[in-house]
Amino acid sequence: MITVFGIFLLSLLVITALAIVQTRNLFVAVMLAAIFSLLMAANFFILDAADVALTEAAVGAGVTTVILLSALALTAEREKRSGSIRWISVAVVAVTVLILIYATFDKPALGDPDAPVHQHVAPWYLEKTPVFMDIPNVVTAVLASFRGYDTLGEVFVVFVAMVGVLFVLGGDGGRSGPITTPDPGLRHHLIPKVVGRLLLPFIILFGLYVQFHGEYGPGGGFQAGAIIATGLILHALLEGEQAALRSVPAGAMQALVVAGASLYGGVGVACMLLGGSFLDYSVLHPDPVTGRQIGIIAIELGVGMAVCGALLSIFHAFAAREH
Amino acid sequence: MYTAAALAILVTMGLALVRALLGPGVYDRVLAVNMLGTKTTLLLAVVAFLYGWPDFLDLALAYALINFVGVLAVLEFFQNRARADEP
Numbered sequence: 151m152i153t154v155f156g157i158f159l160l161s162l163l164v165i166t167a168l169a170i171v172q173t174r175n176l177f178v179a180v181m182l183a184a185i186f187s188l189l190m191a192a193n194f195f196i197l198d199a200a201d202v203a204l205t206e207a208a209v210g211a212g213v214t215t216v217i218l219l220s221a222l223a224l225t226a227e228r229e230k231r232s233g234s235i236r237w238i239s240v241a242v243v244a245v246t247v248l249i250l251i252y253a254t255f256d257k258p259a260l261g262d263p264d265a266p267v268h269q270h271v272a273p274w275y276l277e278k279t280p281v282f283m284d285i286p287n288v289v290t291a292v293l294a295s296f297r298g299y300d301t302l303g304e305v306f307v308v309f310v311a312m313v314g315v316l317f318v319l320g321g322d323g324g325r326s327g328p329i330t331t332p333d334p335g336l337r338h339h340l341i342p343k344v345v346g347r348l349l350l351p352f353i354i355l356f357g358l359y360v361q362f363h364g365e366y367g368p369g370g371g372f373q374a375g376a377i378i379a380t381g382l383i384l385h386a387l388l389e390g391e392q393a394a395l396r397s398v399p400a401g402a403m404q405a406l407v408v409a410g411a412s413l414y415g416g417v418g419v420a421c422m423l424l425g426g427s428f429l430d431y432s433v434l435h436p437d438p439v440t441g442r443q444i445g446i447i448a449i450e451l452g453v454g455m456a457v458c459g460a461l462l463s464i465f466h467a468f469a470a471r472e473h
Numbered sequence: 474m475y476t477a478a479a480l481a482i483l484v485t486m487g488l489a490l491v492r493a494l495l496g497p498g499v500y501d502r503v504l505a506v507n508m509l510g511t512k513t514t515l516l517l518a519v520v521a522f523l524y525g526w527p528d529f530l531d532l533a534l535a536y537a538l539i540n541f542v543g544v545l546a547v548l549e550f551f552q553n554r555a556r557a558d559e560p
Contacts (some may be wrong), residue, residue: 151476155520158483162490169494181502184543185493188506188513189486191532195517200529203517207535211510215543219550336552342545353538360531367528373535380539387545472553 155196163189174229180218187214200368201289204360208376213461216383220468283442285365293370294446298429301449302414305456309411312404312460319467336388346388353381361454365443371450375457382458383465391469403462410455417448475523479516486512503547510540 166189170182187210194203258265279291293301336342357378364370386394417429424433431445432438486509493505517533 155479155483162487166490178502181493181506184506185490185509188509192513192516195532196520200532204532204535207532211536212539212542216546219546223550223553336545336549349538356534356538367531369531377535377539380542384542384545387549
């Protein structure tokens with residue numbers, strides 16, 4: 151059955167991708183990209199990758215569409231017709247596709263226990279997670295502890311992305327004088343207003359649940375940060391740009407990213423000061439298992455803060471440019 | 474029974490995708506996206522029970538909570554565009 155679901159969803163995915171490439175209307179492309187993200191999340195879920203599916207849900211369902219639409223508001227709605235077909239590019243793409251298809255012939259079957267990916271470090275992670283951390287979600291253990299350096303790198307990638315967007319769009323924290331066009335948001339529309347205000351506290355609550363329940367169920371800092379950012383973007387859509395910036399100023403968002411990244415790095419340095427190696431959480435508590443759990447919770451919090459702040463900053467940088 | 478429900482949801486997703494591809498109007502596409510969103514929520518919930526992972530209902534919950542933010546953004550986009558065209 152799972153194969154039938156997979157084939158069906160992947161076919162829809164391919165159709166959507168082709169349609170995105172083919173369409174000239176950028177609004178249609180944005181809508182199709184939203185559909186692509188939904189189908190992708192369903193695919194991840196069917197493959198039993200709940201943490202990835204939750205990330206795709208948290209980022210794709212809200213934030214991506216909002217940011218793409220903000221970008222679209224700054225440009226024309228239709229893509230310019232490009233001139234002649236570039237045959238060299240077509241040839242390069244075609245050859246690459248053929249090589250990739252040829253490469254899939256050597257790929258082990260889906261879920262094959264003898265596949266290299268299941269033979270390398272994965273069995274060790276599965277075996278040692280209950281011993282070292284005593285938490286049920288192995289994904290969180292791998293992400294936050296076994297491969298903590300990689301995640302630290304990702305947090306700094308998020309940080310650099312935010313800095314890059316702010317440089318390009320000239321986001322100066324709203325200090326460039328008053329915004330000329332008043333932005334009423336959607337508060338004059340009854341249904342969005344009522345539903346939005348009703349759901350906002352639950353979105354934030356759910357974000358906190360995902361943040362602090364990440365060791366037990368799907369989720370963690372990345373997903374929680376994106377969900378909370380979505381909640382605050384909803385607030386901005388309903389109440390308008392200025393009202394949202396009054397409750398969470400742009401400086402606070404940027405400070406949140408810096409604080410999150412510093413918290414993560416700080417935990418690593420604290421481990422070194424206590425006599426362990428960088429990001430070796432076992433020294434944080436007399437009991438190494440509890441120490442690792444404390445470390446995981448602390449760095450997940452750092453990740454959540456960084457992601458939330460970065461997404462909000464990027465959203466407001468686009469929105470400020472619009473007005 | 475869960476299997477039948479899941480297949481029905483998949484077919485509905487296919488139909489919604491057809492509407493999103495054909496259009497013709499903006500609202501057809503917005504509705505199609507919204508519908509695919511609800512169907513994804515349902516599919517996740519049904520598959521979670523079909524395979525006995527009720528913990529993963531969290532994902533369906535995440536979609537149920539934040540799916541409409543994208544649709545609101547579309548509405549705001551058209552509201553702003555209409556206001557920009559007015560004067």
